[in-house]
Amino acid sequence: MTVVELVEYAPALTRALPDEIGRALAASRIVDAAPDPYLPGQWRLRAGSKVGALVLQAPGQGPFVLRITPKVPIARLFFLIGYALNPAVHREGEVDVTEQAEVLPALAHAYERALERALRQGVLQGYRHTEEAAFVVRGRIREADQIRRHHGRVMPVEVAYDEYTTDIPENRLLRAAADRLLRLPRVPGDVRRRLRHHQARMTDVEPLVRGHELPTWRPSRLNSRYQPALRLAETVLRGSSVDHLPGKIAVDGFLLDMNKIFEDFVCVALREALAPYGGHCTLQARSVHLDEENAVRMRPDIVRYGDDGRPLAVADAKYKAEKPEGFPDADLYQMLAYCTALGLPEGHLIYAKGNAPHAAHRVRRAGITLRQHALDLDRSPTELLSSVRDLAERIARGSHI
Template sequence: MTYVVPLVEHAPARPFLMADQVGRALAAAKILDEAAPDPYEPGTWRLRAGSKVGAVALTVPGAGAVTVRITPKVPVPRLFFLLGYSADPGGWQDGMVDLAEHSDLLPALAHAVERQTDRALRQGLLQGYRIVEEASLVVRGRIREADQIKRRSGMPMPVEVAYDEFTTDIAENQILRTAVDRLLRLPGVPRAIRTRLLHQRTRLADITTLVRGQPVPAWRPTRLNARYHGALHLAKVVLEGASAEHLPGGLRMDGFVFDMNRVYEDFVCAALREALRPYGGRSVLQAKGVHMDEGDSVRLRPDFVWYSDSGAPGIVADAKYKARKRSGYPNEDLYQMLAYCTALGLSEGHLVYAKGNALLTSHRVRRAGTVLHQHALDLDQQPDALLAEVQELIRHMVAGR
């Protein structure tokens, strides 16, 4: 039997009729905030999505398959803006990705990747140099002497060599090929888009597919690969979010899931960094080397710290996508920010929430005088208005220094 479970990010739990084996499989996959049997309705499971959005297919031995589709609360075009701006604030343009008629996340992503890949490959595959290490009967490049001694025990042939090869099998094409392959394996990609993705895979047929679990090869934006930039940024989203795992009990999970907490955090940090450029200094994301105690044994990692030209910390901020309390912001966020301010020697700290159920507020800490600000960004705005709101937020932060 095939089960289809449609959910919405952070929506209340919903009951679904399904076999206990399938419900337990969903609980084991850990993609939902809640997956538990209903105590009053036998054969019913209550399911609730958290911050993870996307589509996942679970194959359950002896019980069929279940497909979970989690829709983000943020409109899909806005979500693509957040993703794109985080990856490339300077080069991203609203409308760069044509989402056509697709309002669901996965079809929209597959469509966007295919269109951008087609645009990138329209002038042919990009070529470049890559380092090749191999055993050869002909000496070319340089001889890898250590490997020759280790592997050949002094024999003259074959020779372990390394050389630069001018080829299409480079990092940029490998990333696109792997992203296309993974999209073709995901559930919920419409047939028309799948057909176009197969065409792109044919274009990339001679390119090496990246091995799952290994780091994505580095590539550097240049004038020569400028036509690839949009496709590569979207391909990175696919490679970071796609998964194929074997879980306990013979379960197999294939899908595309990413965490809205991470998406929002990356956007806020990138937007703050760009807005602070006119003020000089340097911005550090996921700051390291910050400790709460004098013995440097309790580490802290603020999402964002701005240091002035003198090297002194001037602004600290943390991005919070979801306020978990219905009545307002959670107190534990304030405790965390107070620790950051104390460790950095700052009199003010800033918590930046996605606009929800609470308004802008500030708290002055007793006997310390530290002021903790809680801001809210409205993600339902158009990109220009959203970035303008970030600019206003920066003016507030700078004025408080």
């Protein structure tokens, strides 16, 4: 077994790889992979924003394991994820993860602990509406469907009824996340055993079909004890799974995108921090257009509106400054477009510290100032949230850097 360990956005490493594995990685764009021009059989590998683990295997060859570690500590990573899912998680300590060196073992451990707490008082039951063709009449007969589908036959009968069952969306999500983790490599053996135990308690719950939309659930008093586990289950199920690569390469693994994690955290944390200043914030605003005909749609991460509906501020979260070839300042151009469309005198770009500096740029002949801020993810959760509150005060009061 060959193991290669990378760190997100760290300098490239040169490693010996079978050509099939190298080409598969290059095509996947999970990492930047290219043959070394001077060393035959060697490939240059550089990780981007994806963190996690992959196992790849070409026919007739041993497994190749790729591990990508985030720059931030694993516990901090899970704080960012948990806070974005529910700001109360920081205050209540609902995301519990031991200090681990890898993403997947930590995620599996955190989910198993949350699942154990959710099921401690028993598997939740609820009413599920069912419409089916049955040989026993229960509930209400759907007369129109009976006539249309069975043309006068007595059996089967089209019925509709509400059944009190454990096969409800909440349990489907919890079981699906356990099923997903049990299929992945690098899940510790003790965690795997406990997950199988929890899985056995939900044998009456219908498994989810891969590729289908996740079932929806609504927070309520009845499912309050389930909610921390449900939020982690959605993280497990919505994480980037890798099921297929070009050629005959078998692949399994789990990846998280640091770009998305940082963006989600900043949006939620800034919304919470701006709440005391009045107005309201819209995340991923869909009603912003660049042109007067509303043909060119834009989606700023955060737009703060006053009580009268007037835009007051705009911000975008960028884990790493985007510098596409030929456009090294693409983030600034994008924010300038937001400010112009919203009629605002300034806009705010929020980066992770080390990926962009604090700066302010006043645009020529436009009267618009573009401000760049940096959040230090190496700070403790309390200090990090304090930094977000300071940033919110600057945005709300229009103060300068």
